[in-house]
Amino acid sequence: MSTESNSTARAKLIELAAEFYDQFAGGEIPKMTLPTRTKSNIEYDEALDVWVYGDRTSTRSANSVSGAQKLLKSVYTIDFLAKQLEQDRSSTLRELYYLSESWDAEEAQFGDQDESNQLVEDLEIVSEVTREDFHMRPEESGATLMGPLHLREQTRRGERDIHCQEDVGEGGYQIPNNPDTIEFLDNDADFILCVETGGMRDRLVENGFDEEYNALIVHLKGQPARATRRITRRLHDELDLPVTVFTDGDPWSYRIYGSVAYGSIKSAHLSEYLATPAAEFIGIQPEDIVEYDLPTDPLSDSDVNALESELEDPRFQTDYWEEQIELQLEIGKKAEQQALASRGLDFVTDTYLPARLDDMGVI
Amino acid sequence: MSTESNSTARAKLIELAAEFYDQFAGGEIPKMTLPTRTKSNIEYDEALDVWVYGDRTSTRSANSVSGAQKLLKSVYTIDFLAKQLEQDRSSTLRELYYLSESWDAEEAQFGDQDESNQLVEDLEIVSEVTREDFHMRPEESGATLMGPLHLREQTRRGERDIHCQEDVGEGGYQIPNNPDTIEFLDNDADFILCVETGGMRDRLVENGFDEEYNALIVHLKGQPARATRRITRRLHDELDLPVTVFTDGDPWSYRIYGSVAYGSIKSAHLSEYLATPAAEFIGIQPEDIVEYDLPTDPLSDSDVNALESELEDPRFQTDYWEEQIELQLEIGKKAEQQALASRGLDFVTDTYLPARLDDMGVI
Numbered sequence: 001m002s003t004e005s006n007s008t009a010r011a012k013l014i015e016l017a018a019e020f021y022d023q024f025a026g027g028e029i030p031k032m033t034l035p036t037r038t039k040s041n042i043e044y045d046e047a048l049d050v051w052v053y054g055d056r057t058s059t060r061s062a063n064s065v066s067g068a069q070k071l072l073k074s075v076y077t078i079d080f081l082a083k084q085l086e087q088d089r090s091s092t093l094r095e096l097y098y099l100s101e102s103w104d105a106e107e108a109q110f111g112d113q114d115e116s117n118q119l120v121e122d123l124e125i126v127s128e129v130t131r132e133d134f135h136m137r138p139e140e141s142g143a144t145l146m147g148p149l150h151l152r153e154q155t156r157r158g159e160r161d162i163h164c165q166e167d168v169g170e171g172g173y174q175i176p177n178n179p180d181t182i183e184f185l186d187n188d189a190d191f192i193l194c195v196e197t198g199g200m201r202d203r204l205v206e207n208g209f210d211e212e213y214n215a216l217i218v219h220l221k222g223q224p225a226r227a228t229r230r231i232t233r234r235l236h237d238e239l240d241l242p243v244t245v246f247t248d249g250d251p252w253s254y255r256i257y258g259s260v261a262y263g264s265i266k267s268a269h270l271s272e273y274l275a276t277p278a279a280e281f282i283g284i285q286p287e288d289i290v291e292y293d294l295p296t297d298p299l300s301d302s303d304v305n306a307l308e309s310e311l312e313d314p315r316f317q318t319d320y321w322e323e324q325i326e327l328q329l330e331i332g333k334k335a336e337q338q339a340l341a342s343r344g345l346d347f348v349t350d351t352y353l354p355a356r357l358d359d360m361g362v363i
Numbered sequence: 364m365s366t367e368s369n370s371t372a373r374a375k376l377i378e379l380a381a382e383f384y385d386q387f388a389g390g391e392i393p394k395m396t397l398p399t400r401t402k403s404n405i406e407y408d409e410a411l412d413v414w415v416y417g418d419r420t421s422t423r424s425a426n427s428v429s430g431a432q433k434l435l436k437s438v439y440t441i442d443f444l445a446k447q448l449e450q451d452r453s454s455t456l457r458e459l460y461y462l463s464e465s466w467d468a469e470e471a472q473f474g475d476q477d478e479s480n481q482l483v484e485d486l487e488i489v490s491e492v493t494r495e496d497f498h499m500r501p502e503e504s505g506a507t508l509m510g511p512l513h514l515r516e517q518t519r520r521g522e523r524d525i526h527c528q529e530d531v532g533e534g535g536y537q538i539p540n541n542p543d544t545i546e547f548l549d550n551d552a553d554f555i556l557c558v559e560t561g562g563m564r565d566r567l568v569e570n571g572f573d574e575e576y577n578a579l580i581v582h583l584k585g586q587p588a589r590a591t592r593r594i595t596r597r598l599h600d601e602l603d604l605p606v607t608v609f610t611d612g613d614p615w616s617y618r619i620y621g622s623v624a625y626g627s628i629k630s631a632h633l634s635e636y637l638a639t640p641a642a643e644f645i646g647i648q649p650e651d652i653v654e655y656d657l658p659t660d661p662l663s664d665s666d667v668n669a670l671e672s673e674l675e676d677p678r679f680q681t682d683y684w685e686e687q688i689e690l691q692l693e694i695g696k697k698a699e700q701q702a703l704a705s706r707g708l709d710f711v712t713d714t715y716l717p718a719r720l721d722d723m724g725v726i
Contacts, residue, residue: 091566092562092701094562094701098699102706137565139560139561140584141534144504162530167525169518169525169539170516171538173537174507174532175534177533177534177565181533198503199458199500202453202455202504202540206453208519208520221503338458339461341457342465344465345452
């Protein structure tokens with residue numbers, strides 16, 4: 001999957017509709033074939049180092065009323081997206097759902113938003129064009145970026161050249177919904193530090209960590225949006241920078257790391273576009289909880305279950321993760337990244353991160 | 364309550380600690396008196412047009428172990444905040460909680476974060492200094508601003524002059540945690556439009572509504588953060604601009620409007636600082652659901668309860684709100700702001716908002 005111009009994206013969508021036409025013309029019952037999107041059909045691609053769909057497929061055929069309706073909805077959606085691209089407009093997934101109420105064929109209208117969201121994902125997979133290249137926006141925007149990077153964003157109102165330290169306030173540069181509108185001009189960055197919480201992001205910025213260590217600080221805001229994962233991947237690929245992921249020390253945060261590094265089941269068709277397999281986990285590690293005697297909370301039953309399921313997860317089947325997860329199950333504790341404040345507000349930037357970055361060979 | 368310099372804020376905190384000292388010295392049992400912070404002690408101030416605390420007070424006295432511990436925690440927290448202000452540093456509420464683990468008196472350490480959050484609010488009330496002026500940050504930052512406004516943000520790295528259309532990407536200007544670091548330089552704005560959802564904010568920006576109507580678009584991001592309410596209040600006061608609030612058409616969204624306009628029980632001590640009583644509701648109104656035949660969802664039981672409790676709420680006891688809420692209970696339906704897309708993607712900017720703004724006398 002690669003990023004496409006409006007006209008290429010449009011052509012690929014129309015190709016899909018043309019296939020239905022040809023099937024009709026050839027006397028066939030129209031159908032669309034998709035990879036089966038379940039956990040059992042996800043495979044770890046050793047070469048690419050990311051999750052991809054396996055070989056199992058499902059077919060949507062017009063040989064049933066519900067199948068025919070799905071294809072009808074696909075055709076109406078393709079028509080809408082093709083017009084949107086022609087006019088260089090964009091819309092949200094929720095707008096698409098509501099817009100369908102204005103379509104003349106009532107059978108083509110969506111029953112709920114899950115249905116329209118799912119269809120857009122299906123079209124992504126079949127057409128090999130990303131949602132962003134369809135000009136479909138998510139409801140909420142990406143997070144922010146702060147660091148020694150000069151970029152150019154192509155907006156509807158023209159180009160904006162922005163230095164992500166000198167031209168922004170303390171809040172940083174707001175990553176747009178489609179970060180492929182950004183061109184990286186020049187930078188003094190040595191590495192990328194993705195940070196889970198807003199409180200820690202603000203701590204690093206207040207302490208000038210981005211300036212002292214030439215770090216690009218990307219705020220993940222919990223489970224990161226597609227835009228955040230995409231810009232991280234592009235920063236890694238195009239600027240050849242190491243990526244580190246700094247989260248809380250609990251199983252849910254390891255999943256945040258996993259989604260940055262390896263992608264997710266829901267977006268396995270986009271792993272090459274969104275995941276950064278070279279991303280390394282910088283903590284909080286279970287061994288840090290022991291070593292630094294951090295304030296902790298006990299693991300809940302659901303934490304224990306999540307850790308046990310991570311032990312079964314091929315993404316976490318490395319010596320490092322097995323050791324850390326087993327240690328965490330043994331001590332029965334978890335810690336937040338801001339728990340480092342129990343050693344003082346500067347401990348994270350003066351001691352913790354420099355030591356970890358040095359261990360990892362990043363600095 | 365007004366914004367304070369570091370040294371004034373610090374002096375007010377130390378005054379609190381000095382009172383305990385004087386009480387001790389005078390042979391009294393130290394105590395602290397606060398307004399009772401419950402719903403029954405909230406009054407609508409007709410003159411200020413906002414919620415404020417009533418006359419009932421609670422006293423924390425060192426005449427019990429738990430009372431003495433509360434005062435001990437207050438003194439340690441005052442000490443921490445005074446040092447923080449002296450050094451011109453800042454920290455998050457969560458960091459304060461963790462930091463307390465490093466305090467030498469174990470009895471002064473917080474048991475959970477609710478306790479430290481609550482204490483910081485108590486200190487706000489007693490000292491009449493805002494949390495922002497203590498340099499305590501929230502976990503998550505404010506939202507974004509887009510429109511014809513040129514501002515200067517005082518950051519730790521120096522001044523940043525930013526035009527909120529020309530110097531920002533499509534994501535807009537990120538409002539900092541403490542918007543009192545901002546100075547408004549000049550503007551071509553005619554009014555402020557606060558918008559609940561990210562999808563609608565993006566629609567207005569894509570359609571160039573801020574340019575065509577000289578609107579400052581403030582993204583509320585659901586229930587707005589303090590920073591978002593504060594900057595709205597300041598834009599209204601200092602630039603003399605009308606404020607309109609654009610949300611979904613359901614009882615929870617009317618509460619979002621209420622928190623912008625009248626403040627909340629939790630922050631009644633800050634109403635003068637955060638609330639904008641002149642803010643007007645621009646929709647979605649129940650009558651719009653009928654007039655434009657918008658796609659709707661049925662009201663749930665909790666929606667109905669929330670509407671009924673709004674009818675009892677002095678903030679909503681106006682002819683306008685009674686009419687709208689009664690109509691909504693009658694039709695039994697609610698609609699999202701993006702439901703306007705059922706009339707086309709441009710309906711909101713070409714028809715809906717201009718008609719409403721005209722009715723309201725804003726344009």
